[in-house]
Amino acid sequence: MSTPAFPAEPRSLWKDLLHPAVIVGALGYFVDIYDLTLVMAVKKESLAAFHVVGDPVPLADPLNWQMFGMLLGGLFFGVLADRMGRLTTLFGSILLYSLANIANGFATSLEFYSACRFVAGLGLAGELGGCIALVSEVLPKERRGYGTAMVAAVGVFGAVVAGAVAEYVTWQTNYFIGGALGLCLLFARVSVKESGMYQHAKESAGEGDVDRGNFFALFTDAGRFRRYLRCILIGLPTWFMIGILVYKSEAVFAKTSGVEGIKANRAVAMFYLGLTFGDLGSGALSQWLRSRRVVVAAFLVVSAACVGAYLFLTAGWTASAYYTLIFAMGLGMGYWALFVTIAAEQFGTNLRATVATTVPNVVRGSLFGMSFVFAELGLSGWSPTSAALAIGVSCFGAAFVALWGMEETFGKDLDYQEKK
Template identity: 45%
Template sequence: MTQKPSTSIFQLAVIVSALGFFVDTYDLLLFAIIRKPSLASLGLNPAEVLSKGELLISIQMIGMVIGGIIFGVLGDKKGRLKVLFGSILLYSIANILNGMVGTLNQYIILRFIAGIGLAGELGAGITLVSELLPKEKRSTAAGFIAGFGLFGVVAASVISKMVDWRTCYYIGGALGLVLLLMRMQVQESSMFKHIQQATVSKGNFLMFFNNRKRFAKYMQCILIGLPVWYIIGILVTFSDQFGKDMGINGIEPGTAIMYLYLAIAAGDFSVGWLSQRLQSRKKTLFIFYGIAIVFTLLYFFQSGGSPAWFYFICAGLGYGAGLNVVYITSSVEQFGTNLRASAGISIPNMVRGTLPLMLLLFKFTRGIFHNYLTGGWVTGLIVFAIGITAAWFLDETYGKDLDFMEE
C-alpha cells in the first residue's frame, strides 16, 4: 500500500494545480478572444479573419491532441510532476513567441506548439491530486481546480481590453514562468512512486486499443465531453456571426467568452459539490447535460433580442458546460495507475481535438441547409446525442479505490 501524504501536501498540490489551470485557460482561450485584432493586424481581410481563425483554432487543437498523447505517456513513465514542469515551460515560451509573430504562417506554427504545451496541464494536475487525496475529497478538489482555473479566461478577457494583443501573450508567458518556480515545492504522487519498480507496462498508449473493454471506456470518456467543446468552440467562439444572423447587433466574442467562463467556473464548483452530495458521477453528469440542453435551445430561439439577453444565455451555456469536471475526473478514475496519466491527460485533449471535426460537421450542415443557424442547431443535436449515449453506458466511478494497475 502507498503512504498517505500530509494535509499540507494535499493543499499545496491543489493550489498549484488550480493556478496551473488558471494560466492554461488564459492561453487556451486567449486566441479566441483576440482573434479579430491579431489577424487583422497581420493584414487579413474580414473574410480571412473568419476562415483563418477557424484554421488556427483547429491547428491549436490538433497540437493539443498530439501533446495529450506525448505528455500522457511521459506522465506514466516519468511522473506526473515532470509533465507539469514540461508542459508549462513549453507553452510559456510559445506564448511569448506568439506575441512576436509577423506572418500568418508563424502564427500557425506557434499556436500548434502552444497547443502541445497546453495539453499536459489539467489532466496531469487532476491525476496528481486524485492520487494524493482521499477518495472522499476527489470531487470537491477537482471542482476547485477546474473552477478556479477557469478564471484565467476571465483574466484574459479583462486584460485584452486593457493592452494590445501582443502584450496579452507576453503576460501569459510571464505568468507561466512564475508558476513554474512555485511548482518546485510540490511532491510526486505516492501511487506513481509505488509502481516505478513494478514490471507492469507503464504509459503504453496502445493498451487503450488492445482490450475491448478498455477501448470502450476510453472512447466513452472522450465522447461524453463533446457537448462542452461544441458550446465553447462553436456557439460562443463564433457568437458574433450567430448574433448577426439572429438580428442581434454588437455581440463581441471576447465578452461572450468571459460570461461563458465565469459561469463554467461556477458550474465546476457546483459539479464538485453535487457529485459529492449525490455520490455519483453519472447522475451529476445527466443533470448538467439537461442544463446545457435547455440553454442551447434558448440560444437558437433568439431573434432580434438584446446583447444582454444573449450574454445571459452564454452564461447559462457555461454553467451547463461545467460538466467537464465530471468527464475528466471520471476518466482519471476509470484506469489503473500505470495508465492513469495517459488517460487523464490525453482524454481532455482528445475531446478538445474533436473541435476541428465538429467545425467540419458544422460547415457540412450549414452547407446543406444554406443557413448558419440551422447548421448550428443540427450540429448540436448530433453532438448531444453522441455524448448522452456514451454517458449512459459509462461505469460509475464515485469513491473508487485508485490503487490498482492495468494488466
C-alpha cells in the same frame, strides 16, 4: 498500565483543499486556460493585423491549429506522465507553452501566428490531465471530487481574466502576459511532490501489468477501449459549445439572430465565468449525491436546453440577455471538471495520466472536425443554425449514450494497475 487508544481526529476538508498539489494545480490550470483562450479573446484584433476579416476558413484558423496541437500534445504528455512522472511532464508542458506564447507576441504573419498556436497547443495539452491525475492520487478518495472541482473552478477563471485584459492591452501584450505567467508558475511547482501512489505503482509493477503509459493498450482490450471511448464521448458537447457557438458568436450567431453589440472576448469571458460556478457546483453536488453520473446527466440536460434557446429563441434579444444565456451555457458545461475526473478514475495508475491527458485533448481536438463540418454544411447551403443543430444533436446524443453505460466511480479506490 496501558494508554487508552483514541481515534485520530478526521482531517479537515480545508486542509485537503490547501494541499500544495491542489493550490499549485489550480494556479497552473488558471494559466493554462488563460493561454488557451487567448486566441479566442483576441481573435478580432489579431486577425485584423493580418488583414483577415470575419471568420477564417478552418485550415487558416489559428484556434484550429491550437486544438490540433493539443490533440497531439495530449498523447505525448499523457504517455510521458505515466512513464516519467506527473511533475516532470508538468514542468515540460509549462515551459513549452510559455515560450510559444511569448513568440506569438512577435508574430508578423498569419502562418507564423498559427504555427505558434500549434506549438502552444502541444504544451497546453499536458497541464490539465497531469494535474487531475496528481490531485486524484494525493487526496482521500472520498474528497478528490472537491479537489478536482477547485482546480477546475480556479483554472477556468483564467479565461475571464484573459477576456478582461483583452479590453485594456494589445493582443501582443496579452500573449506576453500569458507567457510570463507560465514562467512564474515553473517556480511555484518546485514545492509540489510527486504522487506517492505513482511511486508505489512504479516500484511494484509486475509481469502481468500493462506497461506504464502504453497508449496502445487502450485499444487491445475491448472493455478498456469501451471505457476510453465513453470518456471521450461525454465531453464532446463542451467544445461544441465553446468552439462553435461561443467562438463564432460575434461573427455568425449574433448576426443571424439580429443581436447587436456582441464581442467575442466578452462572450468567451461570460461563458467561462458560468463554467467557474458550474465546476464548483458539479463537484459539490457529486460529493453530496455520491455520484458522478447523475450530476453529469443533469448538467448535460441543462446544456442542451441552453443550446436550444441559443439557436432558436434569441431573435431580437438585447446584448445583455444574450450574454446572460452564454453565461447559462457555461454553467451547464460545468461538468468539465467531473468529466476529466471520471476519466482519471476509470483507469489504473499505470494508464491514468495517459487517459486523463488524452481524453480532454481529443475532445478539444475534435473542434477541428466540427469546424470543418460546420464550414462544409454552410457551403452546401445550410444556415448557421441548421449546421450547428446537426453537430449539436450528434454531440449531445453521443454523450447521453456513452454516459448510460458508464461505470460509477465515486469513492473508487485508485491504487491498482491495469492488467494485460
